[in-house]
Amino acid sequence: MKITGNTQVFFVIADPIGQVRAPELFNRVFELHGVDAVVVPLQVAADDFEPTVRALFRSPSTGGVFLSIPHKPAALTVADRCSELAEVAGAVNALRRGRDGAIEGELFDGLGFVKALDDAHIAYAGRRVLLIGAGGAASAAAATLAARGTSEIAIFDPVADKAMQLASRIVSAFRIDAYAAASNDPAGYDLVVNVSPLGMKTDDPVPFDVARLDDGAAVFDVLMKNQPTPLVRAARARGLTAEPGFEMLIQQAPLYLRFFGLEAAASGIENDASALRAMIYPPELLDSHRLS
Known part of the structure; x- marks a missing residue:
């Protein structure tokens, strides 16, 4: 350079x-x-x-x-x-x-998130979504999902006030059904998203009981460390769609570049992001992305 x-x-x-x-x-x-x-x-x-x-x-x-x-x-x-x-x-x-x-x-966190869902062919418009966590990543995801037509957003966090405050902001801004979930039970939801730190450490518990997921539900784990996490592995073992967070960063790249006025580079990444995926995806997950 x-x-x-x-x-x-x-x-x-x-x-x-x-x-x-x-x-x-x-x-x-x-x-x-x-x-x-x-x-x-x-x-x-x-x-x-x-x-x-x-x-x-x-x-x-x-x-x-x-x-x-x-x-x-x-x-x-x-x-x-x-x-x-x-x-x-x-x-x-x-x-x-x-x-x-x-x-x-x-x-761009939320926009990168929904673009990653689009890339994985995971539907969210008109669907019921459970977010595990109520921090910054959850706030971005919830706001963007609400703006893109998700019908219901439940938010679970061990600190209940955080979940309630985030839900209140979403309701006020978008007038959709958003609320603090009483538990992390994923039953009844179309998409369950781990936006908590659980999984960053190898001895972390799984954020929710994968056996309780509905048939046909999808899972997205925003973490970019220790992937595939036990959550992703367990959901895939059930035959469910389960995606790691790497694609969020890939999908954000052209958004950042365009924001900074670098249009040619943004268009180049939109046309071919293979070099970036090769940098951050583990081989096992890169191969599965190529097949999706």
């Missing part, structure tokens, strides 16, 4: 930063499509987040900022304006400088 005085610099901000895949993924995109830009990881503590972002955007060399845990909610307050979807979800995962100099924010 050749870096010059004209190279645009994009930053990925997280704390911790070591697990974030965006630098290697997008630097590969820039290399493949001849974009004079580089993505740099930046570990920033929560107390330093806002001043760091404002300092970065004072430089015309800054092309934009990708955001990961735990900074997505805080970025909502740093942005001068953002989309309704980001407002409802209460999070932002990309920041750019607008033409008027304002900081603009957007959230």
Whole structure:
């Protein structure tokens, strides 16, 4: 990679930063499509987040900022304006400088999620969905599902108040049937989504009882670590459609690129994302994706 005085610099901000895949993924995109830009990881503590972002955007060399845990909610307050979807979800995962100099924010987690469902031919419009977890990923997924016509969204979280608050925001914004589920029982739902951290560690319990899934139900596990997780394996052993979270990142890539004004690279990834999938999919899951 050749870096010059004209190279645009994009930053990925997280704390911790070591697990974030965006630098290697997008630097590969820039290399493949001849974009004079580089993505740099930046570990920033929560107390330093806002001043760091404002300092970065004072430089015309800054092309934009990708955001990961735990900074997505805080970025909502740093942005001068953002989309309704980001407002409802209460999070932002990309920041750019607008033409008027304002900081603009957007959230692509939910859009990447539903595009991953589309890629796997998992229906969600008019369906009943159970989300396991009520954090940032769940907020993005719930808001986007509601905007795309899901008929019912149940949210289960061990901290019941979190689930109730998220459900309330979804009802207020979209006027659909959204509520805090009393348990993690997946029976009766068409799609069950693990948006909790369960499965990140090898000794984690399965987020719900796979035996209770309806015949024909689908499972999506947003995790990108330890895949295929026991949840994905168990659901597939029942003959059900069960997908890992990798495709969320693949489907978000052109959304980020277009947001940052890199249209040619965005179109290139939409036409052929095979190089990116080869980077992040384990061989076992890459083969199954090719067959889907």
